[in-house]
């Protein structure tokens with residue numbers, strides 16, 4: 001199996017990269033471990049930031065300033081300028097391929113205010129923005145006859161004798177067979193790693209950081225892994241996200257006494273800490289959107305109402321929504337330059353798994369959908385250009401990760417270990433951190449690595465072995481957790497989402 005450009009991941013970033021690589025003349029193949037339309041991008045609700053032409057209330061300079069302020073000195077200004085400057089084109093492109101953005105009465109694309117933004121800037125499709133974008137991208141890929149293979153699990157990167165990445169080793173979930181996909185350029189677009197926090201996360205169960213762990217094992221550099229964004233408003237028992245758009249449309253936060261205690265539209269790191277501190281005082285925290293009225297809620301926030309009823313058994317038209325902050329977005333990732341090239345030759349990365357240094361220590365709501373469109377395009381174009389100058393090379397033979405794990409015995413349940421890890425990370429590598437707590441996490445992670453040979457796969461079936469797939473994901477999450485805790489220990493000062501509390505003596 002050969003292609004000029006091999007893209008791993010069929011979320012927003014992967015599909016945008018595929019469309020642009022194809023347009024640039026490359027033969028493209030996309031692989032995904034689930035189905036493209038289920039990729040986490042479909043969960044994005046609130047919107048995508050862009051200052052639209054003729055906006056009087058807003059400016060690209062304001063978008064840049066808001067992004068840099070939220071990033072707290074950890075973003076690359078040039079990259080931020082590029083992203084914000086490209087935002088109007090990105091929305092126009094999505095509009096042109098059929099994304100059904102919500103409209104104002106005079107037919108313009110409607111915009112709402114998300115946290116940390118100085119003006120209404122997020123373009124949206126009700127509160128189904130990511131779903132509409134992803135499904136339109138997928139339709140467009142089908143129309144362009146781009147080859148997309150589902151239920152293919154990326155296991156490792158293949159390199160030639162010179163150390164250049166020349167393909168990927170992949171497990172076919174259905175058949176249980178392993179295959180080598182050769183390519184002149186590989187793009188990793190496998191999404192973020194918030195599921196290391198297990199159920200204390202808004203993310204899809206697929207957000208296990210596979211691409212980051214695999215790139216790291218192959219020698220790629222990672223950066224800022226300790227910057228994990230906690231979303232202030234996850235539903236208390238299910239961790240399902242209640243989008244920032246609910247606050248953008250006028251929702252209030254209340255404590256158990258029915259008092260407002262903070263500014264609801266401050267950036268996520270500060271708001272999560274304000275809620276965390278209220279919870280530490282023994283208060284429950286709620287979102288109140290009842291005053292917006294049923295008609296408005298059903299028009300502007302239909303998904304929030306459905307999710308709250310389904311997962312928390314409360315109807316926000318009549319009831320308060322019980323909340324807590326949960327892991328939501330991972331700013332850290334694979335080091336890339338402005339052409340999305342990683343530190344390994346032949347390997348590119350885009351989307352949440354990559355770090356284009358546009359979010360710094362705290363991402364602004366609405367900037368991730370923007371990033372995947374803007375840098376997905378860059379990755380596709382640059383990988384296609386790079387591939388044009390290459391020929392296929394022969395990979396060096398290496399032991400497959402499957403051979404190693406298939407020899408493990410099964411005396412420890414890795415599912416229980418994952419929940420234990422997730423709860424420990426939430427408590428000790430969460431919104432507020434201390435050196436002592438981080439060292440406890442580090443010790444747990446290292447001990448779990450030692451125990452891996454006792455956690456093997458119970459199900460020995462060859463076809464459709466989801467137990468094996470989930471064990472591979474668990475090992476990747478452990479690898480990523482190690483990078484997060486190591487990064488957190490190295491960064492001594494508080495910054496954005498990494499908040500260190502002085503130890504009490």
Ligand SMILES: Cc1cc2nc3c(=O)[nH]c(=O)nc-3n(C[C@H](O)[C@H](O)[C@H](O)COP(=O)(O)OP(=O)(O)OC[C@H]3O[C@@H](n4cnc5c(N)ncnc54)[C@H](O)[C@@H]3O)c2cc1C
Nearest residue numbers: 009010011012013033041044046047154191351352368369
């Ligand atoms: C509930 C929720 C709401 C959000 N709302 C917003 C919002 O309003 N605005 C905003 O800007 N951002 C929002 N975000 C963030 C945004 O949706 C994500 O950051 C973005 O969609 C990530 O896109 P991606 O293409 O990088 O990854 P994903 O969409 O996660 O896609 C990753 C792809 O990689 C594949 N993959 C992973 N591992 C493997 C493997 N081992 N082998 C093969 N394939 C693999 C997956 O199957 C998938 O196809 C939200 C996130 C969540 C969870």
